[in-house]
Amino acid sequence: MINVKGNIPLAENMNSPKTGPNKQINITAKKRLGNWGEYKTGFLFASPWIIGLLVFYAIPLFSSIYFSFTSYSILQPGEFVGLENYKNLMNDELFWKSVYNTVYFAVFYVPLGIIFGVALAMMLNMKVKGMAVYRTIFFLPTLVPHVALAVLWMWLLNPGFGLVNGVLSTIGIDGPSWLGSETWSKPSLILMSLWGIGQAVVIYLAGLGDIPEDYYDAAEVDGANWFQKTFHITIPLLTPVIFFNLVMGIIGAFQQFTLPYTLTQGKGTPANSLTFYVMYLYDNGFKFFKMGYASAMAWVLFVIIMALTAFVFITSKRWVHYQGK
Amino acid sequence: MDGTRKKKVTRFSAHLVLIIASFFFMIPFIWMVSTSLKPLTQVFTFPPEWIPKPVKWSNYIDAMNYIPFFTYLKNTTIITLVSTIGAVLSCPIVAYSFAKLKWPGRNILFIITIGVMMIPGQVTMIPLFLLFEKLGLVGTPYPLIIPAFFGIPFYIFLLRQFFMGLPDSLREAAKIDGASEFRIYWQIMLPLAKPAVLAVGLFQFMASWTDFIGPLLYLTDSVQYTLSLGLQQFQSQKGSEWGLMMAVSTMMTVPVIILFFFLQKTFIKGITFSGIK
Numbered sequence: 001m002i003n004v005k006g007n008i009p010l011a012e013n014m015n016s017p018k019t020g021p022n023k024q025i026n027i028t029a030k031k032r033l034g035n036w037g038e039y040k041t042g043f044l045f046a047s048p049w050i051i052g053l054l055v056f057y058a059i060p061l062f063s064s065i066y067f068s069f070t071s072y073s074i075l076q077p078g079e080f081v082g083l084e085n086y087k088n089l090m091n092d093e094l095f096w097k098s099v100y101n102t103v104y105f106a107v108f109y110v111p112l113g114i115i116f117g118v119a120l121a122m123m124l125n126m127k128v129k130g131m132a133v134y135r136t137i138f139f140l141p142t143l144v145p146h147v148a149l150a151v152l153w154m155w156l157l158n159p160g161f162g163l164v165n166g167v168l169s170t171i172g173i174d175g176p177s178w179l180g181s182e183t184w185s186k187p188s189l190i191l192m193s194l195w196g197i198g199q200a201v202v203i204y205l206a207g208l209g210d211i212p213e214d215y216y217d218a219a220e221v222d223g224a225n226w227f228q229k230t231f232h233i234t235i236p237l238l239t240p241v242i243f244f245n246l247v248m249g250i251i252g253a254f255q256q257f258t259l260p261y262t263l264t265q266g267k268g269t270p271a272n273s274l275t276f277y278v279m280y281l282y283d284n285g286f287k288f289f290k291m292g293y294a295s296a297m298a299w300v301l302f303v304i305i306m307a308l309t310a311f312v313f314i315t316s317k318r319w320v321h322y323q324g325k
Numbered sequence: 326m327d328g329t330r331k332k333k334v335t336r337f338s339a340h341l342v343l344i345i346a347s348f349f350f351m352i353p354f355i356w357m358v359s360t361s362l363k364p365l366t367q368v369f370t371f372p373p374e375w376i377p378k379p380v381k382w383s384n385y386i387d388a389m390n391y392i393p394f395f396t397y398l399k400n401t402t403i404i405t406l407v408s409t410i411g412a413v414l415s416c417p418i419v420a421y422s423f424a425k426l427k428w429p430g431r432n433i434l435f436i437i438t439i440g441v442m443m444i445p446g447q448v449t450m451i452p453l454f455l456l457f458e459k460l461g462l463v464g465t466p467y468p469l470i471i472p473a474f475f476g477i478p479f480y481i482f483l484l485r486q487f488f489m490g491l492p493d494s495l496r497e498a499a500k501i502d503g504a505s506e507f508r509i510y511w512q513i514m515l516p517l518a519k520p521a522v523l524a525v526g527l528f529q530f531m532a533s534w535t536d537f538i539g540p541l542l543y544l545t546d547s548v549q550y551t552l553s554l555g556l557q558q559f560q561s562q563k564g565s566e567w568g569l570m571m572a573v574s575t576m577m578t579v580p581v582i583i584l585f586f587f588l589q590k591t592f593i594k595g596i597t598f599s600g601i602k
């Protein structure tokens with residue numbers, strides 16, 4: 001599905017017929033029975049993951065469905081309560097608030113992340129000296145621990161002595177109290193998160209490296225300018241990677257946790273404007289020990305992410321271009 | 326304008342744009358290092374002073390005494406190294422099996438693997454926590470290490486893409502020479518996949534080194550804390566020790582920067598998106 005090239009080969013290179021008539025019989029027999037040796041090795045090589053998939057994904061996934069229908073808490077064994085957790089969610093004001101906050105974040109962060117990510121990657125793909133240094137610098141914010149980043153931003157955006165409002169005041173603008181204001185706390189967080197797009201940029205860079213140089217040479221011969229080369233070669237050929245990062249970006253945005261958690265010490269202040277979905281899920285599960293309720297939340301999140309991803313997959317046929325197609 | 330002059334102008338403007346943009350991306354790092362060398366009274370002054378005066382080197386010593394720094398460093402290092410080894414051992418062999426070996430069910434299993442990437446960690450977080458609790462492993466670093474040995478979908482996906490790009494003829498030639506499947510993998514395919522394996526190793530190293538939610542969930546005793554959890558201890562009711570906190574953050578960041586700087590070329594090369602080359 002996410003295979004960026006879009007080709008999950010199903011039966012490629014089945015024992016290609018070798019020469020010689022007497023060999024032919026052998027191969028047909030082999031084909032019918034299958035190559036047991038290879039089956040066994042293949043399965044054996046994949047077995048760590050088959051176990052991992054079962055233990056760390058499948059079983060937890062199915063238990064989570066079950067828990068979501070119970071009143072399970074760490075303190076007492078759960079009782080089956082049917083759809084009660086889900087019904088309660090619908091009437092939970094803070095749940096809706098966390099949905100709103102998360103969707104707000106995703107709607108701005110995901111597209112902006114793609115625009116800035118691609119632009120940055122293109123800059124970091126230029127052939128100039130010292131590129132290793134530049135690339136490392138762009139990666140820096142993703143390496144700084146979130147706790148440290150959170151503190152930095154609290155200071156930069158402090159209404160009294162912060163750098164941002166200090167700069168704004170020199171041009172006569174009275175800056176808001178950013179993280180202290182319900183209106184500005186989310187835009188602030190989006191800005192902070194955009195700083196950490198280094199990881200996506202690395203993936204774009206890999207994608208840019210895959211674009212054949214001859215395409216540009218040919219375009220140059222035809223007298224194409226920078227703008228034409230960017231929008232007729234680079235961007236279209238990068239769409240498979242953009243698609244990959246879009247899916248990853250959606251998943252990441254809906255799972256936003258560490259930054260707002262450390263920034264607000266888990267409180268989501270001011271007025272829960274930074275209470276993100278997963279933060280509220282974490283609170284329910286591990287602070288209030290409402291494991292059943294938290295499991296229901298996890299499932300709602302799963303459904304939302306699946307629906308969005310499916311939507312992106314369906315629309316991707318219109319805008320993702322694969323080389324050679 | 327002649328060709329060389331035009332080239333020079335382009336190169337100059339490229340550097341200019343890169344330098345201006347770099348500046349913005351360096352702010353958090355510069356600020357972190359600068360704060361790590363400041364006395365507490367100077368941290369929040371306005372206008373901000375980027376160069377601390379006096380430079381307080383003692384913050385680094387004080388930070389190491391404020392929290393059990395070396396214990397946390399040891400814990401972080403062990404968890405990071407072992408889980409990286411786990412990912413690097415398990416993911417390539419699984420990916421190789423998906424890419425190069427034919428066995429029934431491998432395609433459906435690969436599709437499931439991709440699907441699993443879309444499950445938010447929070448869905449499995451609670452049952453996994455309960456599983457590890459039943460096994461008596463909550464309060465130990467094992468829950469942060471063991472899963473890596475059983476494969477991680479994102480890395481399996483990346484590595485599979487890479488293996489797909491390696492020619493089948495290599496394997497067939499070795500087979501004719503009588504090499505076992507494992508030997509082909511270990512001595513021929515794995516060395517060729519070095520850039521991709523390195524990329525996976527670096528991804529896992531960074532993820533594990535700065536992981537916050539994992540240690541927050543599973544480590545209960547402060548003797549087992551990692552550095553990223555330890556950072557929180559600088560914020561207390563008595564007030565926060567910003568300088569000391571940033572000293573530890575700096576010490577945490579520098580090794581990864583060095584690692585990235587030297588490996589970035591191989592690292593980027595290791596991520597391929599073309600199934601067939």
